Amino acid sequence: MAKITFYGAVGTVTGSKFMLELKDRKIMIDCGMFQGKKENRLMNWEPFPVPPQEIEKIILTHGHIDHSGYLPRFCKMGFSGDIHCTHSTADLCQILLRDSAHIQEEDARWANKKGYSKHDPARPLYTAEDAENALRLFKPYYYGEDFYFDSDYRLKFKDAGHLLGSAFVDIKNESDKPTRKIVFSGDIGRPRGQFLRDPVQIFNVDYLVLESTYGDRLHDPVNLYDEFARIIQRSFDRGGVLIIPAFAVGRTQTLLYMIRELEEAGRIPSLPVYVDSPMAVDTTDIFRRRIADMNLSSRLMTLEGTRIFRPAQLHLCKTRDDSKRINDVRSRAIIISSSGMATAGRILHHLAQRLPDPRNTVLFSGFQVEGTRGRSMLEGNRNVKIHGDSVPVKAHVESLLGFSGHADYNEILAWLHGFNKAPEKVFIVHGEPEASDALAQKIRDNLDWDAVIPHYGESFEIDL
Ligand SMILES: [Zn+2]
Ligand SMILES: [Zn+2]
Numbered sequence: 001m002a003k004i005t006f007y008g009a010v011g012t013v014t015g016s017k018f019m020l021e022l023k024d025r026k027i028m029i030d031c032g033m034f035q036g037k038k039e040n041r042l043m044n045w046e047p048f049p050v051p052p053q054e055i056e057k058i059i060l061t062h063g064h065i066d067h068s069g070y071l072p073r074f075c076k077m078g079f080s081g082d083i084h085c086t087h088s089t090a091d092l093c094q095i096l097l098r099d100s101a102h103i104q105e106e107d108a109r110w111a112n113k114k115g116y117s118k119h120d121p122a123r124p125l126y127t128a129e130d131a132e133n134a135l136r137l138f139k140p141y142y143y144g145e146d147f148y149f150d151s152d153y154r155l156k157f158k159d160a161g162h163l164l165g166s167a168f169v170d171i172k173n174e175s176d177k178p179t180r181k182i183v184f185s186g187d188i189g190r191p192r193g194q195f196l197r198d199p200v201q202i203f204n205v206d207y208l209v210l211e212s213t214y215g216d217r218l219h220d221p222v223n224l225y226d227e228f229a230r231i232i233q234r235s236f237d238r239g240g241v242l243i244i245p246a247f248a249v250g251r252t253q254t255l256l257y258m259i260r261e262l263e264e265a266g267r268i269p270s271l272p273v274y275v276d277s278p279m280a281v282d283t284t285d286i287f288r289r290r291i292a293d294m295n296l297s298s299r300l301m302t303l304e305g306t307r308i309f310r311p312a313q314l315h316l317c318k319t320r321d322d323s324k325r326i327n328d329v330r331s332r333a334i335i336i337s338s339s340g341m342a343t344a345g346r347i348l349h350h351l352a353q354r355l356p357d358p359r360n361t362v363l364f365s366g367f368q369v370e371g372t373r374g375r376s377m378l379e380g381n382r383n384v385k386i387h388g389d390s391v392p393v394k395a396h397v398e399s400l401l402g403f404s405g406h407a408d409y410n411e412i413l414a415w416l417h418g419f420n421k422a423p424e425k426v427f428i429v430h431g432e433p434e435a436s437d438a439l440a441q442k443i444r445d446n447l448d449w450d451a452v453i454p455h456y457g458e459s460f461e462i463d464l
Pocket of ligand 2: 013064066067186187430
């Protein structure tokens, strides 16, 4: 008998951590940071229920911080085993974990300056050095490559189509016939993405750990290219600048790809595009190098010499001086910068400068959480506070939600319909309670499978 225990992404979309006990081995799938609400974030500071020294290895589904961001902390607490993931995930983690460490250190510094920490002095959850220690443990694999971590168990990564390098983790016990298999979905991407492959179909699954971020929602069926073209064209017609707050990893590259596509199809005029984020520039480099992890049409395009993330007039801005020079741009340009919800980062300077001009447009390219500047603008607030100043919002405010990297419930069900047999159990994780409940119910109604929603720390015996 084997055992699975849920130490994160239960009742929430963050903190993914699942421990698998196989014979006398303990392995963990994902090592994500809790984010969002304060009660969630405080969980990052708790001692882990199992001594990290006892965990032999960690297997990552993908690089997003809610799946990888606890690694430096876990290493600091004593974990020193291998970290397995795909090559692209390993590359992206170099950027994401270093950035995360930087944010932790900045937050601690800020708390000390303002004197609002309970600890005296405030400490970061982890440091840049902790992140480097974690990065040294990475052992990357290709999609589909077999890896035996035991004479019985083989591990394989299969494309989940959610982010460059994202994978379903497929662990199979081959010692007996029939073989037994558990699959961890990580986050599931959407079919027909811009340059990522569709989520791969998997078979012979006995246990499935399934995400449910969109378990109770469907994506807006708008045509993303049409809407995006319309917004760019209107901004151009007004002679204004289009400002797009966007996450540096994933979203920025999708935007660059689509702008180039629209431009080449003659659906929008060619415009100067400024990417103002060192992290986005470095990430775009990784995307260019990892073209093998994209769909065939993207690879064909690169074969034909198309630089798929390069609109004709692209300007990559890494330094502060590069960034400041964008201030001289008066009209008809696109500025992409982070953060995606306008909570921090260089985007704030651009917003402070551009929001008072009615010719300009701000386009939000992702869901805006309550309490963020992005949400406040979308709700029609005509004034936002930036760096202590009140800035009038005279620019147009638009939003395009179809960029989501998560399959909605119909897309998840369609994927499940491709299974060749019913899993013995489906564990629903990585969702707000309503979303997980809704998806579990749909799986019971549509497929008549056994779907359960685990609690924090809950264990299940499984036959693996
Ligand atoms: Zn993700
Ligand atoms: Zn996630």
